[in-house]
Amino acid sequence: MRATAPGGAPAALRSDLPRDGESPERAAARLAARRGALIALPPIATMTLLFVIPLAIVAVYSFATRGRTGRTVLGDWNIAAYARLGEPLVLEVVGRSLGYAVLTTAICLVIGYPFAYWLTTRPMRVRAVMIVLVMLPFWSNLLVRTYAWRVLLASDGPIPAAFAALGLGELRLLFTPFAVVLGLVYGYLPFMVLPLYAALERLDLRLVEAARDLGASGWEAFRHVTWPLSRPGVVAGSVLVMVPTFGAYVTPELLGGSRTTLVGSFVVRQFLSARDWPFGSALSMAILLLMLVATVVYFRLQEDRA
Amino acid sequence: MSVLTTVRNARRTVRREPEGVQPRGRVARLLSLHGGATFLFLYLPIVVLVVLSFNDSRIVGVWGGATLRWYRELAGEPAIFTALRNSIVVALVSTVVATALGTAAALSLERFRWRGRRAFDGLLFLPVIIPDVTMAVMLLLLFVQLFDVAGALFGLRAGFGLGTITLSHIAFNVAFVAVVVRARLARLDPRLEEAAADLYAGPWRAFRHVTLPLIAPGVAGGALLALTLSLDDVVITSFVSGPGSTTLPVYVFGLIRRGVTPLINAVSVLMLAGSMLLVVISLTLQGRRGGGALRAAVPGRT
Numbered sequence: 171m172r173a174t175a176p177g178g179a180p181a182a183l184r185s186d187l188p189r190d191g192e193s194p195e196r197a198a199a200r201l202a203a204r205r206g207a208l209i210a211l212p213p214i215a216t217m218t219l220l221f222v223i224p225l226a227i228v229a230v231y232s233f234a235t236r237g238r239t240g241r242t243v244l245g246d247w248n249i250a251a252y253a254r255l256g257e258p259l260v261l262e263v264v265g266r267s268l269g270y271a272v273l274t275t276a277i278c279l280v281i282g283y284p285f286a287y288w289l290t291t292r293p294m295r296v297r298a299v300m301i302v303l304v305m306l307p308f309w310s311n312l313l314v315r316t317y318a319w320r321v322l323l324a325s326d327g328p329i330p331a332a333f334a335a336l337g338l339g340e341l342r343l344l345f346t347p348f349a350v351v352l353g354l355v356y357g358y359l360p361f362m363v364l365p366l367y368a369a370l371e372r373l374d375l376r377l378v379e380a381a382r383d384l385g386a387s388g389w390e391a392f393r394h395v396t397w398p399l400s401r402p403g404v405v406a407g408s409v410l411v412m413v414p415t416f417g418a419y420v421t422p423e424l425l426g427g428s429r430t431t432l433v434g435s436f437v438v439r440q441f442l443s444a445r446d447w448p449f450g451s452a453l454s455m456a457i458l459l460l461m462l463v464a465t466v467v468y469f470r471l472q473e474d475r476a
Numbered sequence: 477m478s479v480l481t482t483v484r485n486a487r488r489t490v491r492r493e494p495e496g497v498q499p500r501g502r503v504a505r506l507l508s509l510h511g512g513a514t515f516l517f518l519y520l521p522i523v524v525l526v527v528l529s530f531n532d533s534r535i536v537g538v539w540g541g542a543t544l545r546w547y548r549e550l551a552g553e554p555a556i557f558t559a560l561r562n563s564i565v566v567a568l569v570s571t572v573v574a575t576a577l578g579t580a581a582a583l584s585l586e587r588f589r590w591r592g593r594r595a596f597d598g599l600l601f602l603p604v605i606i607p608d609v610t611m612a613v614m615l616l617l618l619f620v621q622l623f624d625v626a627g628a629l630f631g632l633r634a635g636f637g638l639g640t641i642t643l644s645h646i647a648f649n650v651a652f653v654a655v656v657v658r659a660r661l662a663r664l665d666p667r668l669e670e671a672a673a674d675l676y677a678g679p680w681r682a683f684r685h686v687t688l689p690l691i692a693p694g695v696a697g698g699a700l701l702a703l704t705l706s707l708d709d710v711v712i713t714s715f716v717s718g719p720g721s722t723t724l725p726v727y728v729f730g731l732i733r734r735g736v737t738p739l740i741n742a743v744s745v746l747m748l749a750g751s752m753l754l755v756v757i758s759l760t761l762q763g764r765r766g767g768g769a770l771r772a773a774v775p776g777r778t
């Protein structure tokens with residue numbers, strides 16, 4: 171923004187005027203810097219109170235000790251909670267969460283990419299309606315959409331009932347890994363489709379046409395033109411699916427069983443039933459770090475390739 | 477008509493969307509089949525849930541005829557209405573506050589160069605990628621510590637309730653609003669604001685009459701996202717809610733864990749209808765332009 175300081179500025183605005191020997195450009199930059207920091211002040215204050223300080227408290231708790239009654243003893247500092255992260259059970263839960271997250275993302279990509287591509291080939295009027303139809307679940311309550319699968323998959327629900335009616339025997343779907351991944355894919359598919367659609371819609375089809383004119387087959391044109399150009403959408407969609415599925419709590423709780431415990435439920439258990447806050451805090455820190463590293467590495471890799 | 481205009485017009489007709497590159501034949505049929513199946517996958521569970529909510533039978537898999545019985549029984553459940561009221565209060569307050577703060581954050585990051593800008597940028601990225609459970613743990617410990625300090629220093633007795641829930645929702649919503657508004661700001665020509673300044677508009681007037689109207693779809697999109705995230709949240713809310721202060725999703729989550737009942741089917745259908753109504757209303761408010769706010773809040777659209 172330009173600093174326009176009319177001659178008769180009130181005293182309070184005097185500091186906006188160029189200082190002695192200062193070029194107008196520098197004065198403008200100084201003013202802009204001050205104004206930017208001033209505007210940023212309320213959100214910074216809020217984020218400090220509600221994010222930075224809480225994060226620091228969790229970090230402190232992760233080095234504390236669990237008292238015998240479950241109350242956290244602040245003072246007896248140690249790294250016992252972090253040492254427990256290497257326990258087989260913890261590794262199993264974290265590994266399973268990562269596996270489910272990667273699997274869910276891959277399935278969403280395989281379903282979502284051709285779907286988003288198909289949407290861009292629809293006539294404009296139809297497409298507008300279809301996009302709204304994709305957005306509706308995106309904006310709808312995830313808990314309720316997960317609940318719908320609990321109803322469908324329940325042992326007396328429609329799907330097992332249909333199987334039994336067809337003489338295919340008894341089908342146990344609820345509380346299995348299948349149900350959890352299905353629920354996650356269902357829940358997060360719109361998060362993959364919408365960024366993919368945004369990327370594919372912007373794609374300049376003349377580039378594809380040029381590739382075809384130069385003798386590329388349909389597959390070659392896709393492989394060397396469409397796919398690389400749509401990669402920002404792939405990256406955005408993948409991150410949007412992978413991050414929440416890794417820490418998912420509602421879906422595995424409603425559709426999974428004891429053998430499909432994911433890291434989200436595991437952390438919640440440390441706080442609400444096991445009352446081991448230092449261990450839960452150490453776990454939370456580890457999850458945060460893992461997600462941070464994974465996202466940064468993922469973005470970097472994609473930048474390098476582009 | 478001059479020769480030049482003719483050439484220009486001819487060019488314009490040539491530069492249409494190329495159609496020769498669209499898939500044809502078997503590939504096109506497969507894509508359409510896949511597209512139809514995906515829509516079926518997205519909507520079939522919802523349709524089944526709606527149908528079952530009118531099922532006059534306690535057993536989910538057995539159709540006992542159509543009834544409005546479950547919806548009528550809902551009216552006799554005061555706990556649901558209390559939870560609904562809590563949800564609405566928390567969502568509205570946290571959305572208004574988070575939208576103001578998030579817009580300020582977006583403006584300061586996108587339009588100004590100041591010391592600490594990069595650090596703040598990085599900080600705002602964290603709530604977006606942080607899993608709900610981690611955020612829940614952080615806020616739980618914050619309030620526990622705050623209550624301890626308040627009690628020890630001032631003898632204040634505070635507890636978990638709607639206040640802590642609202643603050644928590646503000647905590648995770650500011651960053652999401654900022655992301656959405658920033659995407660809009662980035663596409664905006666800064667020269668428009670400079671022109672306003674050159675025409676002697678003060679910073680506030682330039683913002684009020686130039687910037688704000690231009691970023692309004694982004695702000696509305698951010699607010700809608702904040703509202704939706706607030707109305708959806710289960711994990712964080714259940715960590716920071718106190719006795720008698722649950723929100724609707726937390727209450728329903730508790731019911732679902734105990735099992736599937738026709739009553740939950742009815743609540744679920746009403747909740748779905750509520751969020752879809754919200755989307756339809758904002759679409760209508762945006763006019764026929766395909767929902768600027770909705771689209772603005774969809775990630776990946778820069």
